[in-house]
Amino acid sequence: MFYQGVLTKMQTEFAEPIQYYLILENDFLNMNQLLDKTITMEFVKHQCLKCGLEKPIYRQGFCKDDFFDIPQAGDWIMRPELSTAHLDIEDRDLEYEKKVQLxxxxxxxxxxxxxxxxxxxxxxxxxxxxxxxxxxxxxxxxxxxxxxxxxxxxxxxxxxxxxxxxxxxxxxxxxxxxxxxxxxxxxxxxxxxxxxxxxxxxxxxxIIFPVNKYPEKPKSLNIEKEQSYTGKLVGIKGQYLIFEDDRVFNVRSNEGLVVRFSVA
Structure with a gap:
């Protein structure tokens, strides 16, 4: 079976163990059910989470133009001490910044x-x-x-x-x-x-994570560079998919990539 969509961070449910869900355009996958199954991932293209255009992803799932423009990527996101909405001072969009910061x-x-x-x-x-x-x-x-x-x-x-x-x-x-x-x-x-x-x-x-086998020497998987990868899923921790060969894939750091999945 094939699934395809633009990656966003996995949604979670607090349980024992944590339940993970990958939300794609037309599919809703409980990733826990894929443990011990062989998964193939293929890179398809880029798709900015803001404008939806096929443009290279700069950071946080956004293209470069959007990253330096939208309030969701302001410096105060990573550095909360730079927040200024409590002073009624705008960074990029005061209405949005008040909603989040206050x-x-x-x-x-x-x-x-x-x-x-x-x-x-x-x-x-x-x-x-x-x-x-x-x-x-x-x-x-x-x-x-x-x-x-x-x-x-x-x-x-x-x-x-x-x-x-x-x-x-x-x-x-x-x-x-x-x-x-x-x-x-x-x-x-x-x-x-x-x-x-x-x-x-x-x-x-x-917090208990759904991991059957921890990697001894975790090696990050760059699906954009490799284009395709096949491996047996043995665990999920944080926003990482953990595979039997010690490869790990950080879903969150790959937001904005369109990926096709198939499950054996």
Missing amino acids: QPHIVYLANSSNVKVGVTRKGQVPTRWIDQGAHEAIEIVEAPNRYLAGITEVALKNYVADKTNWRKMLKNDIEDESLTEWRDRLKGYIPEEALEYFIASNKETN
């Missing part, structure tokens, strides 16, 4: 390859943790806007990592940590203007 945001600790600090909208919990491949996470600050969450992250990353080692995460080369102890340890470094939003008592969330 809502509750969570500063969290997640353990995927190591303990890291991050920021996400409250409505994206626990989706954000799942996408990062974290096996445990905890909320430590609930700020009323993106800016306050962003300056808190900046302050805390002087004392804890803010990046995930994707190879270590995929190999499951991780250690359990007491995130409540980390939370209490980091409290003293939270900026004064965000301290009132500190979450003093809550529990860790544990």
Whole structure:
């Protein structure tokens, strides 16, 4: 059976294990049901997620023209501390920026390859943790806007990592940590203007991924370069498809690519 469509990040459902869904133009695939099946992927073309045109993808699924124009790709997306909607100052589209920035945001600790600090909208919990491949996470600050969450992250990353080692995460080369102890340890470094939003008592969330076999030496699959690949799917973690030969495919980093799938 063949499936074809432009890639966007897999949708997830919090369960044991996490359920993954790939949404294509005319198909809705539960990827968990494809575990231990042989999948062939073929690169077809590019398709910008914004304009829909067949143009090279620059970043985040967008062509270069759209990436430097649309509010969904503003610098404050990756760097929340640059948010200015709370000051009524526009970056690219103030209406959109107010809608996104002026809502509750969570500063969290997640353990995927190591303990890291991050920021996400409250409505994206626990989706954000799942996408990062974290096996445990905890909320430590609930700020009323993106800016306050962003300056808190900046302050805390002087004392804890803010990046995930994707190879270590995929190999499951991780250690359990007491995130409540980390939370209490980091409290003293939270900026004064965000301290009132500190979450003093809550529990860790544990996440179980559908993986039958972890790769020993994960090697990233570049489907655009290779044009076609066939492999047995043995796991899904974060936004990665894991294959039996240790190849891994990051669906999110390939957004905007039109791919044809066939399942044996």
